[in-house]
Amino acid sequence: MKRLGLGRFGERNAKPDMTSGSEVPRLGLNDGHSIPQLGLGMWQTGDGKAPEIVGAAIGAGYRLIDTATNYGNEAGVGRALEGSVVPRNHLFVTTKLWNDSHGYDQTLRAFDASARELRLNVIDLYLIHWPCPQRGLYVDTWRAFIELRKQGRVRSIGVSNFTADHLKRIIGDTGVVPALNQVELHPGFQQRALRETHERYNIATEAWSPLGQGKILIHPTLRAIADRHGRTPAQVVLRWHIESGFVAIPRSVAPAHIAENIDVFTFALTRQDHDAISALDSATGRIGPDPAGFGRRRSFPRRVTGRLWRIMASSPRR
Numbered sequence: 145m146k147r148l149g150l151g152r153f154g155e156r157n158a159k160p161d162m163t164s165g166s167e168v169p170r171l172g173l174n175d176g177h178s179i180p181q182l183g184l185g186m187w188q189t190g191d192g193k194a195p196e197i198v199g200a201a202i203g204a205g206y207r208l209i210d211t212a213t214n215y216g217n218e219a220g221v222g223r224a225l226e227g228s229v230v231p232r233n234h235l236f237v238t239t240k241l242w243n244d245s246h247g248y249d250q251t252l253r254a255f256d257a258s259a260r261e262l263r264l265n266v267i268d269l270y271l272i273h274w275p276c277p278q279r280g281l282y283v284d285t286w287r288a289f290i291e292l293r294k295q296g297r298v299r300s301i302g303v304s305n306f307t308a309d310h311l312k313r314i315i316g317d318t319g320v321v322p323a324l325n326q327v328e329l330h331p332g333f334q335q336r337a338l339r340e341t342h343e344r345y346n347i348a349t350e351a352w353s354p355l356g357q358g359k360i361l362i363h364p365t366l367r368a369i370a371d372r373h374g375r376t377p378a379q380v381v382l383r384w385h386i387e388s389g390f391v392a393i394p395r396s397v398a399p400a401h402i403a404e405n406i407d408v409f410t411f412a413l414t415r416q417d418h419d420a421i422s423a424l425d426s427a428t429g430r431i432g433p434d435p436a437g438f439g440r441r442r443s444f445p446r447r448v449t450g451r452l453w454r455i456m457a458s459s460p461r462r
């Protein structure tokens with residue numbers, strides 16, 4: 145299959161990945177490392193199912209796995225990585241510090257627990273999951289992240305759900321710029337203002353809920369573009385993320401969707417397609433919580449949320 149050159153519209157510095165047997169290009173980060181531009185999201189994937197799902201994804205060419213302490217499946221991801229035929233140095237693992245572990249010492253302890261669950265000595269990317277501004281601890285937490293990177297336990301450090309103000313605060317107080325900010329981003333909520341701040345500081349943009357949790361895929365504009373290219377709406381949206389220079393981490397537990405979502409490197413969108421998708425942006429398009437207030441209240445401990453996700457993931461309605 146001919147692999148097209150990367151996007152003509154918003155590409156940053158993505159480069160084809162010639163060594164890992166994957167078609168997914170890698171995006172350079174501001175710390176000299178690089179990240180695959182497409183990965184598998186692991187939210188609401190039960191720990192028991194994780195090895196099978198991660199195995200299917202790696203078989204399909206995925207090299208980036210996005211988990212979090214809060215997803216309750218770090219151990220399952222760890223088992224999958226241990227059994228993988230793809231060498232560890234070709235895989236990229238992200239995990240995230242949960243809201244109940246903010247603070248310098250708590251962060252160091254939480255990291256140890258995550259690394260143990262994942263059975264990894266070094267984690268490729270560690271993110272502060274939410275800033276939880278009302279707790280006022282995200283700068284201390286960021287200092288612990290800097291220490292973990294200094295110790296060589298993490299290659300890249302970043303944040304998630306940080307607003308421009310949160311970013312400026314940690315950069316101003318520590319002088320260390322996060323490699324990446326993982327935020328809600330899909331055609332219905334395009335985060336233009338925040339992306340300008342990312343550009344200014346050379347912070348990579350990673351899109352969570354890149355498919356708008358599946359809801360946006362029935363939009364007639366996306367269907368029409370998909371029909372013109374002989375593709376699915378999901379592939380059009382993921383191609384839009386790639387050509388816009390984002391990292392996208394779509395979630396699926398269905399092998400057919402897992403394969404479909406990575407098959408986006410043999411077609412390209414037109415300028416008109418980009419203009420039409422740009423027009424879908426909406427100030428009210430946010431699906432998830434607003435970071436300004438999220439994490440205000442004490443959250444359930446991870447063992448409870450992990451169990452809840454497992455119950456939800458195994459529910460026959462899903």
Ligand code: NAD
Nearest residue numbers: 185186187304352353354355356357358378394395396401
């Ligand atoms: P998503 O946009 O990836 O959508 C997932 C939904 O789309 C699922 O219902 C899935 O079955 C469906 N889907 C997947 N592929 C499809 C296809 N080809 N055709 C039709 N439907 C398809 O939503 P998400 O899970 O919310 O986000 C992806 C990942 O982002 C998560 O798994 C997680 O890793 C990460 N995330 C991070 C945060 C954060 O706060 N940092 C928050 C939410 C999600």
